[in-house]
Amino acid sequence: LLLYQPYPYVNASQDKTSGVDVDMKARLWDTAEAGRLTAELNYTHVIQFDLLAYGVTYDLAGTHGPSGVSGDTGNPKDRASLSLTWDRGPASVTGTLNYIGSFSITDPSATNQGTCAGALVSNLTLEYFVKFVSSANVPTQYCTVASFTDVDLYGRYIIGNNLQLHASVLNVFNTPPPLDVVTYGGGGGAAYDAAMHQAGAVGRFYTVGLTYKFQ
DSSP states (O other), X not given: OOOOXXXXXXXXXXXXXXXXXXEEEEEEEEETTTEEEEEEEEEEXXXXXXXXXXXXXXXXXXXXXXXXXXXXXXXXXXXXXXXXXXXXXXXXXXXXXXXXXXXXXXXXXXXXXXXXXXXXXXXXXXXXXXXXXXXXXXXXXGSEEOOEXXXXXXXXXXXXXXXXXXXXXXXXXXXXXXXXXXXOTTSTTOSSOHHHHHHHHHOSEEEEEEEEOOO
């Protein structure tokens, strides 16, 4: 009688990635009358994201893979953040533009998900979608998760040596998240990618606060 069978962990896969990271800062002007304006750019471009699993290499850059781990968040090739900050005396205002590039819903490393139709059939349970992807009329509008851009504003005013007033507006233009019909990261069957586009799901969001430092 077989009571149990041990299955030890094995190193079944490995990743190989390459890309470009850019971090640039510049002082655009600095005068006593107008204050100081600075800019900062952070940009990442993924050139290669190869997953080696059981002797087979899969190129996952710009795809939804690997869908079996980390909430199925996807791997866009491009991500960027551009900030402009104005400082004058006790006041400071920062505007930040955030960008996440588009990516395919396919996952070459998952069974039958190397094509758009295969990814839809494998991940969707709604009969409406299955009816379309099972025919020749694949709904191509769902094959790509669109890019996402949102803008944040942050302001600060120093009232005294220990007191600061600060406020922010996240997702200023109330940009909605792009549709992602295959991710399970949104929870509850929500068709958006919570890891990438949560700011769009929350919408425009305001905060106001005071910070006091005790000495």
